[in-house]
Amino acid sequence: MARARVAVLISGRGSNMAALLYASHAPDCPYEIVLVASNVPDAPGLALARAEGVPVFARAHQGLKRAEFDAIIDAELERAEVQYVALAGYMRLLSEGFVASWAGRCLNIHPSLLPLHKGLDVHEAVLAAGETATGCTVHLVTPALDDGPILGQARVAVIAGDTPETLADRVHYAEHQLYPRVLAELVSGTTGVDAQLARVRALALALPEAGERLSHGAPGFFVQGGKFFAYFSHDHHGNGVTGLLVKASGVEEQAQLIENDPELYYRPAYFGPSGWIGIRLDRGAVDWDHIGDWLARSWRASAPKRLAAMLDF
Template structure:
């Protein structure tokens, strides 16, 4: 792994996880270099966050393409122009084609607002409350062809409190996302985190099915 790890971030929205990543690279000793931020929406506030930080931005409107494969092929071209070692999904609201996922095998990250494998997909906070869960949280995982199903890297666990609403849960989970996503990206950038046929490994040790657990 080179001294600097080039990262491209894909997003569709406000980019709060992007901001956490940008902030984490300002420590001076960070091996992470965010080369570009690409969005499928020109109005995504995350693009402004990138511009404010002096990071290259690109917009690729999925509506301008005939189908998912055509869009993903153009997206691959845009991403690869920046020669990234890692591609980070930070609220990118597109289901990616199998070809895209395979192209970035072992170097594509996502963060999901639940303790995977629970609550894949949407409305995770509501679903956790409806199920009467006592714990909830968020997960960073390698992306595979299975939606929200790739090997887990790290999970942050928070207690569900009696008065919680989906909004209050979302707020607390977000705060944890902003801690664990930069952590996972840094592990990868330092060469400590890898993915092979056996699964995800940290410092040469195979991670458990739940990934590295952090409790609060």
Template sequence: MPEATRSRAKVAIFISGAGTNMAAMLYASRLPGARYEVVLVASNNPEAEGLALARLEGVATFAHSHKGISRAVQDEAMETAAREAGADYIVLAGYMRILSEEFVTRWEGRMLNIHPSLLPKYKGLDTYARAIEAGDSHAGASVHLVTNELDSGEVLAQAQVRIDPQDTPASLAERVRLAEHQLYPRALADYVSRGRDPAHLLARVRALALALPETHERESHGAPGFRVGSEKSGRFFAHFTDRHHGSGHVALLVRTSGMDELLNLVESQPESYFKPAYYGASGWVGVILDRPGLDWAHVGEWLERSWRSVAPTRLAKLRLAVDAV
């Protein structure tokens, strides 16, 4: 299998009806250079038209009616199907069921939805009528991350659609739907690939590292590094590498307690850690950043731990005191 195919993100799409947005994403995934593949189309409605289209195109499908069962049971069935299909992300495309808080929390940062307004305007229902009644010049659609607050997750992309003075909610909806079909595949592709984008990963690492007291950035061996202390006498506590020294990974290098811990991490969790060719002999471990499901809170914990290991005593004690409050 070509490397480009192996590295594509795996996506499960949840639908309840015709699945036109699902179809747009599916056909976009078949184009050269696509950054994701659709591994499952699942529905709470066994009669959903979109399921038939997915089957015709050779995509695995799953249907589980929500009627007569609890939300928890329905969510468990849908989530199990997504996990068994190997999905890295869940995309809601006209899925007309409210998901439990537990479900949403488990997929935090890995579940997307599209909403027919220019968020943060007009959360909830009747978005077209509300935009027309408000005299807005444009309506549109927003792709956003799903959180437990309705239509309030990070907005990833938007498309504007001009409102005609003669528009009705129905006529406006038709044009917004066309915009959605252009917007959703592109927003999905951009989002799932940013976890492999060195510039995006470095920006996340930089924000976490520089939030620690008295830190600054300095290049080291041609790559960004982060130090604590003065410009003159500061010590490195982290390095960012983009496949340097043949590692094959975009990674964060941080200090461990020593070789025993380093080797144990690499042996027990090879999908998350590796021994850096240049720094490994000194007890630094590589935390792999360009992988699905990366826990940024855990990355932050590694940065702080590594920072503490070299920070001046006064800073480390101050940090402990602040944390204890």
């Protein structure tokens, strides 16, 4: 089986990049590092990547607007046929366009137990609060800072006499254990229902003016000023199915989809008569590009005309 192609973005020494890279050398690792890129041309992590035979790209961001610089990075990712992006000490806020393009496929690691202590100076904040435990979090990237769906966390005890430096050292150990495991789980699709919901959520909420609320006992995604365009369904009324419900053009297309691929598509209860289609997420590897396309299509069908054109320019 081909391994997932991962790029790592760094700005400094790249210790988490190194952890991901060395973990990828294991025979059963489901990903490979195909590019290390940086906004700092002399970042120490680039030298390590070169020494290990990994292609690198570096370009200073000064003088470029955020979206312009992200477009340069995105072009390199496309050139390297990257499928997933791992941020590892990448000290740049990403543009909304970049985040939307990589929704569900871009992850980051943060040195706290999110949602606690977002941003910088985390360890100082932990000690100032008198907390007895901290840790690290791997999450999917969304436009909000350190606010994406959580994929995994590791807990680290705070020891009497800790300084920000000593605490940071131990949290780094935990990061180096957590990040490769979560990345491997993400690319191999073995993260379970919570992670699948997180990926659906990231893709859905990356669409313009999309929101989420519980509806019909399931997480539902709607467009402001419009209607619901998707639902995440897990074992709804004991049917044992995990799937995504989106709008087809009608019952005719719904029936054709199910006839052509009954292992993937199904007619959901309650929503089926209205032309909604269920897409199974519990049949092995998920084609997340396909899911993203369906979400965008269903969003268009539900959004007011003033918004629908935003995905067509």
